[in-house]
Amino acid sequence: DARVTQTPRHKVTEMGQEVTMRCQPILGHNTVFWYRQTMMQGLELLAYFRNRAPLDDSGMPKDRFSAEMPDATLATLKIQPSEPRDSAVYFCASGLSPLNEQFFGPGTRLTVL
Amino acid sequence: GENVEQHPSTLSVQEGDSAVIKCTYSDSASNYFPWYKQELGKRPQLIIDIRSNVGEKKDQRIAVTLNKTAKHFSLHITETQPEDSAVYFCAGGDSGAGSYQLTFGKGTKLSVIP
Numbered sequence: 280d281a282r283v284t285q286t287p288r289h290k291v292t293e294m295g296q297e298v299t300m301r302c303q304p305i306l307g308h309n310t311v312f313w314y315r316q317t318m319m320q321g322l323e324l325l326a327y328f329r330n331r332a333p334l335d336d337s338g339m340p341k342d343r344f345s346a347e348m349p350d351a352t353l354a355t356l357k358i359q360p361s362e363p364r365d366s367a368v369y370f371c372a373s374g375l376s377p378l379n380e381q382f383f384g385p386g387t388r389l390t391v392l
Numbered sequence: 393g394e395n396v397e398q399h400p401s402t403l404s405v406q407e408g409d410s411a412v413i414k415c416t417y418s419d420s421a422s423n424y425f426p427w428y429k430q431e432l433g434k435r436p437q438l439i440i441d442i443r444s445n446v447g448e449k450k451d452q453r454i455a456v457t458l459n460k461t462a463k464h465f466s467l468h469i470t471e472t473q474p475e476d477s478a479v480y481f482c483a484g485g486d487s488g489a490g491s492y493q494l495t496f497g498k499g500t501k502l503s504v505i506p
Contacts, residue, residue, distance in 0.1 A: 310492050312493070321481070321496060321497070321498040321499055322436070322481060322496040322499075324493055324494070324495075324496075327492065327493055329492060334491075334492065335491075335493060370435065370436070374492075376492050377487035377488075377492060378423075378424040378485045378486075378487035378492055378494070380426065380438045380441065381426075381438070381494065383428075383435040383436050383437070384435060385434075385435050386435060
Protein backbone atom coordinates (compact mmCIF):
# COMPACT_ATOMS: atom_id res chain seq x y z
CA ASP A 280 0.00 0.00 0.00
CA ALA A 281 2.02 2.96 -1.31
CA ARG A 282 1.77 6.17 0.71
CA VAL A 283 3.21 9.65 0.68
CA THR A 284 5.61 10.14 3.57
CA GLN A 285 6.62 13.40 5.26
CA THR A 286 9.27 14.33 7.78
CA PRO A 287 9.33 15.61 10.39
CA ARG A 288 5.82 14.95 11.70
CA HIS A 289 6.14 17.68 14.31
CA LYS A 290 8.43 20.67 14.51
CA VAL A 291 8.67 23.35 17.18
CA THR A 292 11.08 26.15 16.46
CA GLU A 293 11.89 29.69 17.44
CA MET A 294 10.99 32.67 15.30
CA GLY A 295 13.75 33.44 12.81
CA GLN A 296 14.97 29.85 12.49
CA GLU A 297 15.08 27.94 9.22
CA VAL A 298 12.62 25.09 8.79
CA THR A 299 12.91 22.37 6.17
CA MET A 300 10.09 19.90 5.52
CA ARG A 301 10.55 16.83 3.35
CA CYS A 302 8.18 14.73 1.33
CA GLN A 303 8.55 11.45 -0.51
CA PRO A 304 5.81 11.14 -3.14
CA ILE A 305 4.37 7.85 -4.28
CA LEU A 306 6.66 6.20 -6.80
CA GLY A 307 5.45 6.88 -10.33
CA HIS A 308 3.40 9.94 -9.47
CA ASN A 309 4.37 12.94 -11.60
CA THR A 310 2.68 15.78 -9.73
CA VAL A 311 3.56 16.96 -6.23
CA PHE A 312 1.69 19.58 -4.23
CA TRP A 313 2.43 21.50 -1.04
CA TYR A 314 -0.55 22.68 1.02
CA ARG A 315 -0.85 24.62 4.26
CA GLN A 316 -3.81 23.96 6.53
CA THR A 317 -5.02 26.37 9.21
CA MET A 318 -8.35 26.71 10.96
CA MET A 319 -8.92 30.14 9.45
CA GLN A 320 -7.83 29.55 5.85
CA GLY A 321 -8.48 25.86 5.35
CA LEU A 322 -6.32 24.09 2.75
CA GLU A 323 -4.20 26.55 0.79
CA LEU A 324 -2.08 25.49 -2.18
CA LEU A 325 1.45 26.81 -1.77
CA ALA A 326 3.24 25.28 -4.76
CA TYR A 327 3.15 22.35 -7.12
CA PHE A 328 5.41 20.45 -9.49
CA ARG A 329 4.90 18.34 -12.57
CA ASN A 330 7.69 16.02 -13.59
CA ARG A 331 9.83 17.86 -11.00
CA ALA A 332 9.36 21.23 -12.73
CA PRO A 333 7.72 23.95 -10.64
CA LEU A 334 4.43 24.94 -12.27
CA ASP A 335 2.96 27.36 -9.79
CA ASP A 336 4.20 28.81 -6.54
CA SER A 337 1.96 31.86 -6.46
CA GLY A 338 0.48 30.74 -3.16
CA MET A 339 3.80 31.03 -1.36
CA PRO A 340 5.28 34.11 0.33
CA LYS A 341 8.29 34.29 -1.96
CA ASP A 342 10.51 36.23 0.39
CA ARG A 343 10.64 33.43 2.95
CA PHE A 344 9.32 30.22 1.38
CA SER A 345 10.97 28.05 -1.24
CA ALA A 346 10.01 24.68 -2.71
CA GLU A 347 12.19 22.30 -4.67
CA MET A 348 12.29 18.78 -6.07
CA PRO A 349 15.94 17.74 -6.19
CA ASP A 350 14.89 14.35 -7.53
CA ALA A 351 11.75 12.34 -8.23
CA THR A 352 11.71 10.83 -4.73
CA LEU A 353 12.10 14.02 -2.71
CA ALA A 354 10.28 17.33 -2.46
CA THR A 355 11.28 19.99 0.05
CA LEU A 356 9.60 23.07 1.48
CA LYS A 357 11.81 25.54 3.25
CA ILE A 358 10.91 28.54 5.39
CA GLN A 359 13.64 31.03 6.20
CA PRO A 360 13.21 32.93 8.42
CA SER A 361 10.18 31.39 10.13
CA GLU A 362 7.52 33.53 11.80
CA PRO A 363 4.75 32.69 14.31
CA ARG A 364 2.12 33.15 11.56
CA ASP A 365 3.70 30.21 9.72
CA SER A 366 2.38 27.87 12.41
CA ALA A 367 0.15 25.39 10.60
CA VAL A 368 0.00 21.84 9.31
CA TYR A 369 1.85 21.44 6.02
CA PHE A 370 0.70 18.65 3.73
CA CYS A 371 2.43 17.20 0.74
CA ALA A 372 0.33 15.35 -1.84
CA SER A 373 1.16 13.49 -5.03
CA GLY A 374 -0.84 12.33 -8.00
CA LEU A 375 -0.92 11.62 -11.68
CA SER A 376 -1.57 14.42 -14.16
CA PRO A 377 -3.93 15.58 -15.49
CA LEU A 378 -6.26 16.09 -12.57
CA ASN A 379 -6.80 12.90 -10.62
CA GLU A 380 -6.88 11.81 -7.02
CA GLN A 381 -4.28 13.51 -4.86
CA PHE A 382 -2.76 11.30 -2.18
CA PHE A 383 -1.87 13.27 0.92
CA GLY A 384 0.97 12.65 3.30
CA PRO A 385 0.45 12.65 7.08
CA GLY A 386 1.48 16.30 7.36
CA THR A 387 4.07 18.25 9.33
CA ARG A 388 2.68 20.18 12.27
CA LEU A 389 4.82 23.31 12.57
CA THR A 390 4.81 25.55 15.61
CA VAL A 391 6.86 28.74 15.50
CA LEU A 392 7.29 30.38 18.89
CA GLY B 393 -8.80 31.88 -10.58
CA GLU B 394 -11.27 29.39 -9.21
CA ASN B 395 -13.21 30.11 -6.04
CA VAL B 396 -15.04 27.32 -4.21
CA GLU B 397 -17.61 28.10 -1.53
CA GLN B 398 -18.79 25.34 0.83
CA HIS B 399 -21.84 25.23 3.11
CA PRO B 400 -22.57 24.60 5.89
CA SER B 401 -19.39 24.96 7.91
CA THR B 402 -20.76 22.65 10.60
CA LEU B 403 -23.48 20.01 10.44
CA SER B 404 -24.91 17.76 13.13
CA VAL B 405 -27.17 14.85 12.29
CA GLN B 406 -28.63 11.93 14.16
CA GLU B 407 -27.22 8.53 13.37
CA GLY B 408 -29.17 7.03 10.48
CA ASP B 409 -30.21 10.37 9.03
CA SER B 410 -28.88 11.83 5.79
CA ALA B 411 -26.32 14.62 5.48
CA VAL B 412 -25.96 17.01 2.56
CA ILE B 413 -23.04 19.35 1.94
CA LYS B 414 -23.13 21.87 -0.89
CA CYS B 415 -20.42 23.64 -2.86
CA THR B 416 -20.46 26.28 -5.54
CA TYR B 417 -17.63 27.14 -7.92
CA SER B 418 -16.88 30.18 -10.02
CA ASP B 419 -14.84 28.94 -13.00
CA SER B 420 -17.07 27.43 -15.68
CA ALA B 421 -14.00 25.67 -17.11
CA SER B 422 -13.64 23.50 -13.99
CA ASN B 423 -14.33 19.88 -14.85
CA TYR B 424 -13.11 17.79 -11.92
CA PHE B 425 -14.77 17.84 -8.48
CA PRO B 426 -13.42 15.60 -5.72
CA TRP B 427 -14.56 15.28 -2.12
CA TYR B 428 -12.08 14.56 0.65
CA LYS B 429 -12.71 13.34 4.18
CA GLN B 430 -10.35 14.30 6.98
CA GLU B 431 -10.65 12.64 10.34
CA LEU B 432 -9.26 14.43 13.37
CA GLY B 433 -5.46 14.53 13.22
CA LYS B 434 -5.33 12.56 9.99
CA ARG B 435 -4.60 13.27 6.35
CA PRO B 436 -7.37 14.17 3.85
CA GLN B 437 -8.48 11.17 1.82
CA LEU B 438 -10.54 11.05 -1.34
CA ILE B 439 -13.99 9.54 -0.86
CA ILE B 440 -15.60 10.26 -4.21
CA ASP B 441 -15.08 12.44 -7.27
CA ILE B 442 -17.07 13.46 -10.30
CA ARG B 443 -16.14 14.83 -13.70
CA SER B 444 -18.21 17.31 -15.65
CA ASN B 445 -19.38 14.78 -18.22
CA VAL B 446 -21.65 13.10 -15.63
CA GLY B 447 -24.36 14.51 -13.40
CA GLU B 448 -24.35 12.00 -10.55
CA LYS B 449 -22.14 9.34 -9.10
CA LYS B 450 -22.81 6.88 -6.26
CA ASP B 451 -20.65 4.68 -4.10
CA GLN B 452 -22.62 2.76 -1.47
CA ARG B 453 -23.92 5.36 1.03
CA ILE B 454 -22.19 8.29 -0.66
CA ALA B 455 -23.35 10.17 -3.74
CA VAL B 456 -22.29 13.34 -5.48
CA THR B 457 -24.42 15.42 -7.83
CA LEU B 458 -23.21 18.09 -10.23
CA ASN B 459 -25.17 20.92 -11.82
CA LYS B 460 -22.89 22.54 -14.39
CA THR B 461 -25.40 25.21 -15.36
CA ALA B 462 -25.75 26.45 -11.81
CA LYS B 463 -22.09 25.68 -11.02
CA HIS B 464 -22.77 23.74 -7.88
CA PHE B 465 -22.20 20.22 -6.64
CA SER B 466 -23.29 18.38 -3.52
CA LEU B 467 -22.26 15.45 -1.36
CA HIS B 468 -24.99 13.23 0.00
CA ILE B 469 -24.36 10.71 2.78
CA THR B 470 -27.24 8.40 3.63
CA GLU B 471 -27.72 6.28 6.76
CA THR B 472 -25.02 8.19 8.57
CA GLN B 473 -22.86 6.37 11.11
CA PRO B 474 -20.64 7.72 13.91
CA GLU B 475 -17.55 6.90 11.82
CA ASP B 476 -18.78 9.41 9.22
CA SER B 477 -17.92 12.17 11.72
CA ALA B 478 -15.08 14.16 10.14
CA VAL B 479 -14.35 17.32 8.17
CA TYR B 480 -15.34 17.09 4.51
CA PHE B 481 -13.74 19.22 1.82
CA CYS B 482 -15.00 19.81 -1.68
CA ALA B 483 -12.67 20.95 -4.43
CA GLY B 484 -12.72 21.99 -8.05
CA GLY B 485 -10.19 22.07 -10.83
CA ASP B 486 -9.74 22.40 -14.57
CA SER B 487 -7.70 19.60 -16.14
CA GLY B 488 -7.30 21.55 -19.35
CA ALA B 489 -5.10 24.54 -20.03
CA GLY B 490 -2.11 22.92 -18.38
CA SER B 491 -3.31 23.45 -14.82
CA TYR B 492 -3.26 20.60 -12.34
CA GLN B 493 -4.28 22.41 -9.21
CA LEU B 494 -7.35 22.01 -7.06
CA THR B 495 -9.09 24.81 -5.18
CA PHE B 496 -10.59 23.56 -1.92
CA GLY B 497 -13.61 24.75 -0.03
CA LYS B 498 -13.19 25.72 3.63
CA GLY B 499 -14.60 22.43 4.88
CA THR B 500 -17.69 21.14 6.70
CA LYS B 501 -17.38 19.55 10.11
CA LEU B 502 -19.92 16.74 10.23
CA SER B 503 -20.91 15.32 13.60
CA VAL B 504 -23.05 12.18 13.68
CA ILE B 505 -24.79 11.84 17.03
CA PRO B 506 -25.33 8.24 18.16
